[in-house]
Amino acid sequence: MDYTTQILQKITSNSEVVGVIGLGYVGLPLAVNFAEASVKVIGFDKNPDKVDKINHGTNYIKDIRDAVLREVVENITLSATTDFSRIGECDALLICVPTPLDIFKKPDMSYIESACTEIGRYMKAGTFISLESTTYPTTTEDFMLPIIERESGLKHGDDFWLAYSPERVDPGNKSFHTRNTPKVLGAMNPDGLEIGQALYKKAIDHIHPVSSPRIAEMVKILENTYRLVNISLINELTLLAGKMDINIWEVIDAAKTKPFGFQPFYPGPGIGGHCIPLDPFYLEHIAKKFSFDLSMIHTAGHINMRMPHYMYIKIATALNRHKKAVNGSNILFLGVAYKPNIDDERESPALEIIDIVAHKGGQVSYHDPFIPHIKTHEGNTFDSVELNEETIRAADCVVLTTNHDAFDVHFIQEHAKMIVDMRNMIKEAGDKVYKL
Numbered sequence: 001m002d003y004t005t006q007i008l009q010k011i012t013s014n015s016e017v018v019g020v021i022g023l024g025y026v027g028l029p030l031a032v033n034f035a036e037a038s039v040k041v042i043g044f045d046k047n048p049d050k051v052d053k054i055n056h057g058t059n060y061i062k063d064i065r066d067a068v069l070r071e072v073v074e075n076i077t078l079s080a081t082t083d084f085s086r087i088g089e090c091d092a093l094l095i096c097v098p099t100p101l102d103i104f105k106k107p108d109m110s111y112i113e114s115a116c117t118e119i120g121r122y123m124k125a126g127t128f129i130s131l132e133s134t135t136y137p138t139t140t141e142d143f144m145l146p147i148i149e150r151e152s153g154l155k156h157g158d159d160f161w162l163a164y165s166p167e168r169v170d171p172g173n174k175s176f177h178t179r180n181t182p183k184v185l186g187a188m189n190p191d192g193l194e195i196g197q198a199l200y201k202k203a204i205d206h207i208h209p210v211s212s213p214r215i216a217e218m219v220k221i222l223e224n225t226y227r228l229v230n231i232s233l234i235n236e237l238t239l240l241a242g243k244m245d246i247n248i249w250e251v252i253d254a255a256k257t258k259p260f261g262f263q264p265f266y267p268g269p270g271i272g273g274h275c276i277p278l279d280p281f282y283l284e285h286i287a288k289k290f291s292f293d294l295s296m297i298h299t300a301g302h303i304n305m306r307m308p309h310y311m312y313i314k315i316a317t318a319l320n321r322h323k324k325a326v327n328g329s330n331i332l333f334l335g336v337a338y339k340p341n342i343d344d345e346r347e348s349p350a351l352e353i354i355d356i357v358a359h360k361g362g363q364v365s366y367h368d369p370f371i372p373h374i375k376t377h378e379g380n381t382f383d384s385v386e387l388n389e390e391t392i393r394a395a396d397c398v399v400l401t402t403n404h405d406a407f408d409v410h411f412i413q414e415h416a417k418m419i420v421d422m423r424n425m426i427k428e429a430g431d432k433v434y435k436l
Contacts, residue, residue, distance in 0.1 A: 120151020272338025335402020
């Protein structure tokens with residue numbers, strides 16, 4: 001019996017073992033979905049604290065219900081380990097590791113490389129492998145495949161199958177989650193695509209197959225670059241509108257009454273999160289290998305990168321109108337998460353704005369109901385302060401950087417000396433409210 005028939009029979013009989021490498025906001029929900037389908041799942045992570053929490057049924061991802069995690073752990077359908085030699089027990093391996101940028105804004109492929117090295121060392125013949133991490137097109141075929149074949153001594157197509165299926169997680173989204181968000185899947189050969197579809201449909205409602213991994217990789221880049229370009233466009237128009245005394249929010253509300261040809265995007269202090277700010281640089285990286293200049297995407301990326309500096313100018317201007325300087329002023333930031341109602345500050349523009357203000361001599365404090373501690377890019381550390389009348393009154397300027405539902409805007413407005421609103425939380429500007 002060949003390996004393809006063997007693994008398809010295991011999937012049909014629900015006797016396959018799925019390994020999920022990386023137990024963060026992508027990997028853990030995916031692992032739980034498979035475990036809920038009574039598939040045995042082994043989660044792999046180098047962080048012993050995460051592994052210990054999972055094995056004790058302690059949840060650290062808000063998009064997973066605590067009771068669901070406890071149930072799949074107690075039923076022994078999900079367990080976690082730091083022992084990567086157990087990769088050899090798995091019939092399928094799903095890679096959900098971070099893919100950040102380095103200090104030069106180039107893709108840091110070390111996490112993917114490490115995962116592929118461990119897979120090559122320990123995997124058995126007849127294993128299906130799928131990468132879910134954000135990356136540039138050609139990663140699966142040109143970067144991963146040589147590592148796995150070199151380390152394992154096995155041959156793709158005969159002994160294992162390789163695919164790419166981009167994660168589409170939107171933290172905090174109440175309508176769309178791992179199971180009901182359609183999943184794109186591209187494999188390197190037809191057998192891999194058949195196996196991948198049979199496997200993933202246990203955890204995902206709808207699978208959309210494409211012809212190759214590089215198509216699937218470009219899908220992920222397109223989705224996020226589309227958002228980057230449009231958000232950068234509205235941010236740039238917002239800066240111009242501010243100089244012209246035009247309320248950009250009223251402009252957007254009017255424009256979106258058009259029932260065709262327009263989709264609203266909204267301005268803010270910059271773009272954060274795990275994908276949108278990073279994807280253009282991944283695409284730029286591979287475009288250079290093809291001697292292609294991504295001028296529009298390059299410009300959009302740099303508009304976004306400059307937004308925190310423009311926001312500092314907005315704060316400095318507001319203070320100046322009240323005869324104050326940033327240097328020595330108490331500045332309270334409300335919200336450091338990159339989007340509302342989540343506990344994720346990765347790439348959040350608020351962190352960079354805080355660094356700039358602190359560097360200019362501002363006395364910084366912050367409150368975020370979801371994030372008790374932060375460490376900024378410059379290494380500054382802060383603890384969230386209590387949000388009450390005293391802390392608001394003590395601030396020379398309150399900066400609304402994240403529009404959490406928990407913020408009582410009327411209470412803040414009542415007690416603040418001055419507010420810089422970067423999220424349109426206060427609809428009307430006034431003597432002490434300065435809009436983006």
